[in-house]
Amino acid sequence: MSEAAGTSPGTAPSPSTGTVARRHFWERDHPGGRPDGADLAALRRGVGRAPGEAPQMWHYYTTLSADGGISRRLWAEHVALTLYAIHQQSLSVPAHQAGTGFGTAALRLHDSDAFSPDAVDRRFNAVATATTLDEAAYHLRGLVRQFRQVAIAFDYTALWHDLITWQSPERIGEVRRRWGSQYFFRPRRGEAPGVAVNGEPGAS
Secondary structure (H helix, E strand, C coil), X not given: CCCCCCCCCCEEECCCCCCEEECCHHHCCXXXXXXXXXXXXXXXXXXXXXXXXXXXXXXXXXXXXXXXXXXXXXXXXXXXXXXXXXXXXXXXXXXXXXXCCHHHHHHHHHCCCCCCHHHXXXXXXXXXCCCCHHHHHXXXXXXXXXXXXXXXXXXXHHHXXXXXXXXXXXXXXXXXXXXXXXXXXXXXXXXXXXXXXXXXXXXX
C-alpha cells in the first residue's frame, strides 16, 4: 500500500473527511515489504496479556483513548497486532493481504497438504466455537503459526473488524457465518472463487 503524498509512513488521509488517520501497523509500508524484527519482537511481548500491559507495544496502537480505557477497538487491535507479529516472524512475504478473509486463508491451509485436513478442521472449529475473545485469540495463534509455515497471508484489517464484532455476544454469529462461508464454500465449475452461491460477489 503506497503512502499518500505529504503523509508520514504511518498515516493516510481519510477518504470521508480528508483528515489524516494513522494506519494500523500491519497496513504500513515497510522496507523490503516486511517490518523490522525488533518491531515484531516488541509486539509479541503482548501475547496473552491485556492491552497496555506490555509497554513495548504502546506506540504501535492506533486506538488508544485519552482516559486509558480499554475499548473493544483497542482489544481487537491488540489481538490482531500480536497475531500479526507471530505470523510475520521469519516470513519473507507480507502476512497482511487485503481482501483475503480469515476463512479463505484457513481453507487454503486445509487444501495445502501441509497438514492433515482433519487437524485443520479441528483448529478452525475451535476458533469458530470460541465464546470469549481470549479463547478465540488462543486458537487463532495456533492457526496463524501454521499459516506462517505455508506462507499464507490474509486481511488483518478485516480480522480487526471481526474481533470488534466478536466482543458483542449477540453478534458473534455474524463473524462465525462469515468465516464459515469462506471456509466451506467451494465454487461451482466455471465459477470464480469469491462468488457467492446466489451469484452475488462474495468476500474472499
